[in-house]
């Protein structure tokens with residue numbers, strides 16, 4: 001599907017906003033298959049990274065708290081603005097909530113009108129797998145067949161299915177500190193016809209692996225991958241270290257590999273390289289994609305993708321899902337922004353159309369209900385106070 005087709009479908013009308021629920025995104029996956037959807041999102045990400053200079057980019061805005069982080073991730077080009085709200089709370093499973101939850105939207109830059117509002121929890125797992133696979137296609141050895149996957153939670157199936165489809169990985173070596181999570185992942189992989197081996201620890205999982213994916217959730221400087229664990233020529237796809245004070249890779253492993261990043265200013269703050277000197281050498285991936293920087297230079301070097309998740313990947317995923325919803329006739333119109341006959345007459349929305357006059361300044365005055373409450377509070381009630389009391 002061409003870039004032009006995606007862009008046109010999103011910018012032909014201003015309103016109403018299209019809403020895509022988690023069920024709609026699941027319907028896209030059921031209609032097309034998870035592998036092709038991940039590959040499709042990866043193609044969109046690559047197209048957009050090849051236009052790197054067109055985008056207004058910034059590191060995401062993060063609000064940290066004791067148990068997690070809430071982040072806003074904006075990016076725009078001259079036609080479309082995209083933003084994602086996403087959290088990361090590793091203990092959320094104790095409250096029956098996912099660690100990562102997200103939603104976001106696309107707006108037209110020429111008017112600011114939001115064209116698409118979508119769930120992004122499922123879509124984030126898809127786009128993160130898509131980015132991992134795209135990077136591995138450029139950096140991993142092409143004959144890779146075995147992948148270790150350390151951290152077997154919500155993201156893990158998407159990573160594995162993506163690598164199976166895009167990279168031809170057939171054998172997965174699983175480790176999680178929670179054995180139940182590994183059993184869940186193994187069952188899903190086996191049902192998809194893939195081989196899964198349960199491993200006793202992270203070192204055991206890395207044995208014989210061509211690619212190692214770390215996708216753990218723990219708000220600490222963990223040392224999931226330690227010196228000596230990776231064989232020569234391994235590609236390390238380090239996904240779980242994505243916040244200040246939340247890392248997975250021993251600094252010596254980073255020092256002995258070549259490290260690739262999405263958007264350097266953000267990864268310096270959030271990635272595993274936060275533990276390295278500020279001049280530690282990294283390569284931005286858009287340069288590898290467009291051929292101006294070297295990727296893997298031989299079959300023995302260790303390549304590291306220090307993934308943190310960049311706003312442009314969500315822009316790409318949103319435009320893929322927007323186009324898919326259009327093609328498959330999914331989604332609902334969302335009355336988020338008022339459609340007005342006279343855009344200067346916002347007041348028309350609150351006029352009583354039947355009575356043909358403006359609403360009462362104070363709700364319920366006519367019935368005498370509010371006047372009693374107002375007397376007790378000592379001031380007139382606004383609508384806000386009424387609903388909040």
Ligand SMILES: NC(=O)c1ccc[n+]([C@@H]2O[C@H](COP(=O)([O-])OP(=O)(O)OC[C@H]3O[C@@H](n4cnc5c(N)ncnc54)[C@H](O)[C@@H]3O)[C@@H](O)[C@H]2O)c1
Pocket residue numbers: 088090093099100124125128150151152153154155156175176177178181215216217218222224238239240241242307308309310
């Ligand atoms: N880089 C990105 O773009 C990106 C995108 C999405 C999620 N993430 C990150 O990926 C991580 C996983 O997300 P999720 O939604 O799968 O979370 P999750 O909570 O569903 O799963 C995480 C798993 O990691 C396991 N774990 C924790 N510490 C471990 C350790 N030391 N060794 C082995 N296993 C360990 C947990 O038991 C859990 O099963 C999170 O840290 C999240 O912030 C990154």
